[in-house]
Amino acid sequence: MKPTLQAVADAVGVSRSTVSNAYSRPDQLSATLRERILDAARQLGYPGPNPTARSLRRGFVGSIGVLFTSQLSYAFTDPFAVRFLAGVGAAAERHGTSMLLVPLPPAVTDARQAVENAAVDGFCVYCVADEEWALDVIRQRGLPFVSTAARDDASADERFVGIDERAAARSAAAHVAGLGHRRVALLADSVLPDAPAGPLTVAGVDQVPHPTTRGRLSGFADAFAEVGVGWAELTLVNVPGNSRPAAAAAIAGLFDQPAPPTAVLAGSDVLALGVLDALAARPAHDRPSVSVTGFDDVPEAAAAGLTTVRQPAEEKGRIAAELLLDPPADAAAGHVLLPTALVVRASTGPVPRS
Template sequence: MNKNNKPLTLKKVAEILSCSTATISNAFNRPDQLSASLRERILTECKRIGYHGPNITARTLRKGESGVIGVLLSDALTYHFTDPVANQFLQGISEILEQNNKQLLLLSSATGEKTSTGIESLPDGFIVYGNQENSRLFERVVQQGKSMVTVDFDSSDYASINIDNFQAAYDIGNHVFVSEPMQPAILGLKLIHSDRVCRITKAELLQESQSISRRRLNGYLSAAKANNVEISCNRIWHIPENDYQLAYQAAHEALTSLPMPDALICMSDIIAIAAMAVARELKLDVPDIVKIVGFDDIPEAARVSPPLTTVCQRNKEKGKVAAEKLLAGELSQNTILPSQLVVRLSS
């Protein structure tokens, strides 16, 4: 047991165990290089003297790489463990990293603003997920000068992975509008800078370069115009997060407003599923009285009753492609992945 407060170094441990530093390192990091009995003996002795393995920071400085890939998230960490779209995206990244013996480090711009711990210096490269406007953590990541791929937002300096949000929204909007609804409404997501559910004004809207939701909104409105359907700003709701309760609030406001909407175009499946719950509570038949469509094609979209019409944007595939591009060093190309209109019984 190490009775000295000083941390044991690799060199010191090698002296104590009368073997090379390479042998100690291999016992922890490359077990295939040693016999099972030798590795077990070294690990047992290391445990006895209080040595827990080579310092990852020191190894990073020495080798110039850590074997860690960072994912910088725009929302809080808790959100990405509960949101099904984020779950699918992170699953795709994880599959590729596991295949390449890499580790994953999650960082959040929402919680990493107040103090700098320097942890952003550890990863070899970053996948940046979501808009990073005014993010100090993103600025610190950029200053590291490491490889980077962005997803669901554009940066002129880095490769990006997106779908054509405008076209996908146009396609599902056109599907709704060809049936000539008289009073459609849009339940939007993160359209303006506000933490409350509210209707919007045009002046408040985020720019297309900042918000994929703005691109979707433009797609909906273009489809409406092409079908001679008018949607004014007071028929468009802003929901600050992809959260069921907030979506329920917005859907309840919309479906109890006058004139009542006969079609709800929702910017996520979570929003649409909440809207369907409100419709059931108000005894409004879907789709006969009100049509409801979503966006994402999460697994639950096919299981609700009636099954939800939506856009499949291949969230898991986004994660896989982002990780593959980063690891391959393909850092100059913008990639547009295909999306698909999935028509089910809700419309």
């Protein structure tokens, strides 16, 4: 058994408090006594104050949770999520705080428990799918949190960092519409929960539950509505999961149909890259010329020449963590909208005349 603080106190012949002070408040005791205590501790093999006991007494832990409402292992495959994490990490570093990554079991009951049991001082919630239940648990615990998806029911004092999804998406769609495209497919991850991969009919964009997806699809729809293309005329394609192969699989059949789309607007770069993969997989003579746009501007996008909407990933993570660790006095400052920019590359062009 490792010795405790009490053991050190006994060995030196001082009180427990004094040993504690030797570690945590050196100014509270003489330098010589402190040295004697630390020496004794070394001799006994005392590993220093137990972090858990200390946290209990102090009332805080010194680490923040990062919550991905998806498989944790997925998060590391998503380049945007990784940049986000890097941002959180940079802020955590500055504050001397650790980051706790909490994997969520598939069953909601278990997932709730995982959030309840996380020893953290607050959460950065990175929203992949619906996360209301997670926010409920966090509120219940009375912990502060920062969300990255705008929610309709967010109360004014809830901190948030994100972008204007709708306007950003609109800029990409307007670019494509301006190039003359009218037969267009919209590709998004988990449009409806449990929907199968492939084309999907949804009465209106307001039926889409996930706010980020809904925001982006709304933006796409806005731009096309302006040029006279209604929601019903757009082909909505569902991808179950944000991955290149899933996107490639979901989109593949579309180009063999009569009157295939001349442009695909994807809800993320990863999906867009999957579309490019699907196109590249076809023999050269049977490869339609399709304009493709993504969203996020992950590092891979530039190499692939993908037209996309840039949003500052690392910044998002950094600010999320800063808002959590160093809350602004002014509630309004807790609501940060980051800038986005349309980045036009080679993957979009005018409609081919056939």
